Amino acid sequence: MGIRFNQVSYDYSSFAQGLYTAIKDINLEITEKNEFIALVGHTGSGKSTLAKHMNALIFPTSGSLEIFGNIITSKRSKKIKYNSIRKKVGLVFQFPEYQLFEETVEKDIMFGPMNFKITRDEAKILAKEALNLVGLDDTYLTRNPYNLSGGEKKRVSIAGILAMDPDILVLDEPTSGLDPAGKRVLMNLFKDINEKTGKTIVIITHDMDLVYQYFNRVLVMNDSKLIYDGLPEQLFKEKDLYINHLDYPNTIKVLTYLNQKLNLNLNVYQKTNADALLEIKRAAKL
Amino acid sequence: MSYIEVKELSYSYNNKTNVLEDISINIEKGEWIAILGHNGSGKSTLAKALVGLLEPATGEIFIDGTLLNEDSAFEVRKKIGIVFQNPDNQFVGVTVRDDIAFGMENLCVPREEMLEKIKFFAKKVNMLDSLDKEPANLSGGQKQRVAIAGILAMQSDIIIFDEATSMLDPFSREELVKYIKTLHKDGLTIIMITHEINEALLADRILVMNKGKVYAFEETEVIMKKKEVFTDNHLELPVALDLANSLEENESHKEIRDKLWEYALIK
Amino acid sequence: MKNIIIGQYIPGKGLFYRLDPRTKIVSVLFIMIAVFLLQTIEQLLIALGVAIIMLLIGRISIIKVLKGLKPILVLLIFTFIFQIMLNREGVMIVNQEMQLTIFTALFLLLALIIWRILSRYIRYRFLLFLAFVASIFLILVYVDFGYPLVNSFSFKIYEQGLRMSAFVVVRLLIIITLSTVLTLTTKPTDLTQGLEKLMHPLKKIGFDSESFALIISISLRYIPTIFDEANKIMLAQASRGADFSEGKLKDKLKQVISLLVPMFIIAFMRSEELANAMESRNFVPGEKRTRIYELVFSYRDVLATTISVLILAGAIVLKVI
Structure with a gap:
């Protein structure tokens, strides 16, 4: 078993808002192999807090979670090596600027593995492998991470986590700020890593088109609670996403509009433009 | 003469390759222009040049008939404001009220007038109840709205949005776009740099930039029919x-x- | 990081909120000087009384001020205990025999356990801590049976020691109360503007008080942002196995660098963007600007300044005679 949340709640207190419940009574299981999961929810719904629990960066206020056999509760336990959990579950933050600090890409990627008592030579090999895994060639090793483009920085920051060879990879809005083409390239990369290495990947995103096209499991957070865990298509059929400040995939929106305006009977649940086109052509023939 | 005229504008950082090359465009008063182009196409550089934050290597920019240069920048900036991408890095004031006031303070608007305008424009962007709030307690979308109010209070009638929605979640993004629509209805000239094709569709005309040059600048309906414009520019x-x-x-x-x-x- | 009480403005109404920040800064400064001029504990206690009356008049919750004291509580207690222990002048007023026996040790251990357990559930931890300290004394004094572990010793308090420790603590208490009143009732913006106006005459010697005030107010505005960011960077590096609590010195150094470099680079990018945003809104350093906040001097300010001047004068007179 990879990660299991058991009635997990997390409160934090701030001067402005007083006591604030970020997540409430979360029950959730994520297996350590082959899963590809989207985590969605409006801003402030608690999805980032949920993600930070997954590698024990923060501890639940109440409830407990099990991460690769370690039981995490509100109290720090001396028996648990929290650092080793972070090696098993890698968390990539939204902005690469938060973690890049070395003068070369190679050194920066090596920082993670080197924190786990391995030799420099081993770390170098891992860095190179991780860099190739995110689709950058060896010429990047000697470059300064701060002179890279936004998309490249993002890849290097992901490589920095991949180099620790985690079983589960959690990414906080990795596609934000990229243009549509860049988004797709990165998503294909994640899918590729997932299929090649069997690592479970959890991705926080706002983009419902991506959710529909790439994932077969989606978690929806709303007002601190996990309100959905299942297939994306089922989500779009069952829930009124607008209430939860979420959107529908564009294909569904466009086809629904056609149905309304032209009294058609299109099946609106089409993942891609190509599928939608086939559906329109089918309906037009009738 | 058009409201905004850019004539053969070129710009380069440290005299290396041109970030902007020979840009000539005209924008009429009250138009909504969207600027598309992938990262590094020169969109943001053009935006900065329009508000006089960069000095062009060659070429000229006229805003409402005034040639933009070091001497006229102060006057020109009364007409043209810019909302940047990162909501946190442009919020100067300690509170919403202070931030809306900042531009007016620089223009030496009398205090009484400032207080009235702050109320008026805070109401316009629905931030009247939050005048005493600090930026730490505002969402990204709210901060962007405060930035808009600050520009409106300076009596600007051209607003550039430099990827102003890109750090917001879809919900706040949609909300901000609604405010931009009302600004356009009020007769303001809008220049919107964006990645979101759906946002660009709201514009009257779309300018597509590629490697520092104008690739296309046409009516939205016209440009949307040209498939090659999209495939050539990595746009969807x-x-x-x-x-x-x-x-x-x-x-x-x-x-x-x-x-x-x-x-x-x-x- | 948002819940630092010290130096925190809390919105409210009352006399002190209506005073001009310049008045408050000057008055607090005068009274502080006066407090430093006082020489006896009696005078200081009167001053403390005056400070408390001030709080009551200004309708400032004393609990909030006490909360402001929290960060320096440990300092206060240590000062107090050290002064009592070390100063051996004057009449001895307490001479208490104490003993450490096997049973005292047991009781002490018990008290410690009870304190640790209770402190998890009780809100007023400080009161509990005081109770714990008091119980240590009681146990040391009254539990005199059982096998003695060390020779019995005596705990002595001298009059002068008590006086001195009370003196130092009360003085600190007053100073902190005064400055808390200032920051509690004055918006940071008003405070900086008050400072700016007070330092305006320094323009003659080339000090640009307006830019200074702007720098302070922008720093104030970005403190929460930077703390928030530092926290995120720390979590991001912790996710890469940087363990800030353990590790060798050499590893630690690297980990600190992994925090500082991103912080500086982000701050650098931010300052550039901020400068652009300010310039695009027609900010020109050194140029004349109008202000949204206007400081108005009223009869209250005259009164408050007069009172503080009188207090200072009184303290000077006391010092001279």
Whole structure:
């Protein structure tokens, strides 16, 4: 078993808002192999807090979670090596600027593995492998991470986590700020890593088109609670996403509009433009 | 003369390759212009040049007939304001009230007048109840709205949005776009740099930039019919238009095609 | 990081909120000087009384001020205990025999356990801590049976020691209360503007008080942002196995660098963007600007300044005679 949340709640207190419940009574299981999961929810719904629990960066206020056999509760336990959990579950933050600090890409990627008592030579090999895994060639090793483009920085920051060879990879809005083409390239990369290495990947995103096209499991957070865990298509059929400040995939929106305006009977649940086109052509023939 | 005229504008950082090359565009008063182009195409550089934050290597910019240069920058900036990408890095004031006031303070607007205008423009962006709030307690979308109020209070009638929605979640993004629509209705000239094709569709005209040059600058309806503009610039057509373009040009599809166009261009 | 009480403005109404920040800064400064001029504990206690009356008049919750004291509580207690222990002048007023026996040790251990357990559930931890300290004394004094572990010793308090420790603590208490009143009732913006106006005459010697005030207010505005960011960077590096609590010195150094470099680079990018945003809104350093906040001097300010001047004068007179 990879990660299991058991009635997990997390409160934090701030001067402005007083006591604030970020997540409430979360029950959730994520297996350590082959899963590809989207985590969605409006801003402030608690999805980032949920993600930070997954590698024990923060501890639940109440409830407990099990991460690769370690039981995490509100109290720090001396028996648990929290650092080793972070090696098993890698968390990539939204902005690469938060973690890049070395003068070369190679050194920066090596920082993670080197924190786990391995030799420099081993770390170098891992860095190179991780860099190739995110689709950058060896010429990047000697470059300064701060002179890279936004998309490249993002890849290097992901490589920095991949180099620790985690079983589960959690990414906080990795596609934000990229243009549509860049988004797709990165998503294909994640899918590729997932299929090649069997690592479970959890991705926080706002983009419902991506959710529909790439994932077969989606978690929806709303007002601190996990309100959905299942297939994306089922989500779009069952829930009124607008209430939860979420959107529908564009294909569904466009086809629904056609149905309304032209009294058609299109099946609106089409993942891609190509599928939608086939559906329109089918309906037009009738 | 157009409201904004850019004539043969070029710009380069440290005299290396040109970030902007020979840009000539005219924008009329009250128009909504969207600027598309992938990262590094020079969109943001053009925006900065328009508000006089960069000095062009060659070429000229006229705003409402005034040539933009070091001496005229102060006057020109009364007309043209810019909302940047990162909501946190442009919020100067300690509170919402202070931030809306900042530009007016620089223009030496008398205090009484400032207080009235702050109320008026805070109401316009629905921040009247939050005048005493600090930026730490505001969402990204709210901060962007405060930035808009600050520009409006300076009596500017051109606002540039430099990827101002890109760090917001879809919900706040949509909300901000609603405010931009009302600004446009009020007669302001809007220049919106964006990655979101759906946002660009709201514009009257779209400027596509590529490697520092103007690739295309045409009416939204016209440019959306040119598939090659999108494929050449790593842009994706909005779903509805991609479907419309893929449907064969025959009678049985005409109705659907029209509706798809209608959907894409709802303003 | 948002819940630092010290130096925190809390919105409210009352006399001190209506005073001009310049008045408050000057008055607090005068009274502080006066407090430093006082020489006896009696005078200081009167001053403390005056400070408390001030709080009551200004309708400032004393609990909030006490909360402001929290960060320096440990300092206060240590000062107090050290002064009592070390100063051996004057009449001895307490001479208490104490003993450490096997049973005292047991009781002490018990008290410690009870304190640790209770402190998890009780809100007023400080009161509990005081109770714990008091119980240590009681146990040391009254539990005199059982096998003695060390020779019995005596705990002595001298009059002068008590006086001195009370003196130092009360003085600190007054100073902190005064400055808390200032920051509690004055918006940071008003405070900086008050400072700016007070330092305006320094323009003659080339000090640009307006830019200074702007720098302070922008720093104030970005403190929460930077703390928030530092926290995120720390979590991001912790996710890469940087363990800030353990590790060798050499590893630690690297980990600190992994925090500082991103912080500086982000701050650098931010300052550039901020400068652009300010310039695009027509900010020109050194140029004349109007202000949204206007400081108005009223009869209250005259009164408050007069009172503080009188207090200072009184303290000077006391010092001279």
